[in-house]
């Protein structure tokens with residue numbers, strides 16, 4: 052199995068050298084836990100190695116994205132100029148945007164190998180704005196004689212956030228890129244994510260936490276699921292340093 056190194060110190064060794072190529076990996080955590088930085092670092096490190104990546108943003112402006120990267124010494128703009136990194140800002144003030152077409156076009160345009168979607172939570176909140184096509188299988192359509200569907204039948208018209216998230220992840224998985232899908236973690240129930248569905252349809256789940264220990268908040272992460280991978284079963288402490296995220300070996304969290 053081909054692995055895509057994130058280049059994040061201490062992370063790749065937790066997952067047999069990197070993320071399985073072409074997988075949909077969910078990155079969950081409450082606001083401020085470091086999900087966007089993790090996504091940026093993954094795209095930046097790969098882009099520096101000549102592997103293009105697309106950052107799809109619903110939450111953040113291009114400017115803030117570049118600024119946040121700049122703090123860690125990452126020249127995002129230089130990579131954008133070389134078509135090694137592309138920020139796709141999804142406008143949230145228009146109706147029935149078919150974001151999957153936009154993402155697909157940009158992935159094809161820069162021949163992206165990696166994609167970060169930030170975030171599924173923002174997508175779910177603004178769901179009414181997006182046109183989400185139903186999953187369309189040529190063979191099944193032929194059997195059912197439904198190959199001449201109009202737009203009305205092709206797009207999901209229902210209101211279920213679970214179904215929409217499910218459909219969205221399925222569409223993103225059709226891209227040949229290795230995808231990091233960011234979402235917010237809700238700790239009150241047993242679900243790993245706010246929508247309660249994306250953890251089941253993704254190939255891997257990485258959780259990020261910010262936990263109060265005494266008077267200090269401690270950053271940790273764990274790999275909850277990674278198909279085809281003998282991943283670390285531990286909770287690892289990590290720091291956000293001048294060079295971005297640095298993950299510690301498992302035992303460090305118990306000190």
Ligand SMILES: Nc1ncnc2c1ncn2[C@@H]1O[C@H](COP(=O)(O)OP(=O)(O)O)[C@@H](O)[C@H]1O
Nearest residue numbers: 080081082083084085086087088089122291292
């Ligand atoms: N230069 C920095 N040094 C240390 N910590 C930082 C730095 N920049 C941001 N952070 C930390 O990262 C957090 C933001 O991380 P981010 O990836 O945007 O979170 P999320 O996407 O999970 O909401 C900030 O709240 C802050 O705690």
Ligand SMILES: [Mg+2]
Nearest residue numbers: 086087110169
């Ligand atoms: Mg974020």
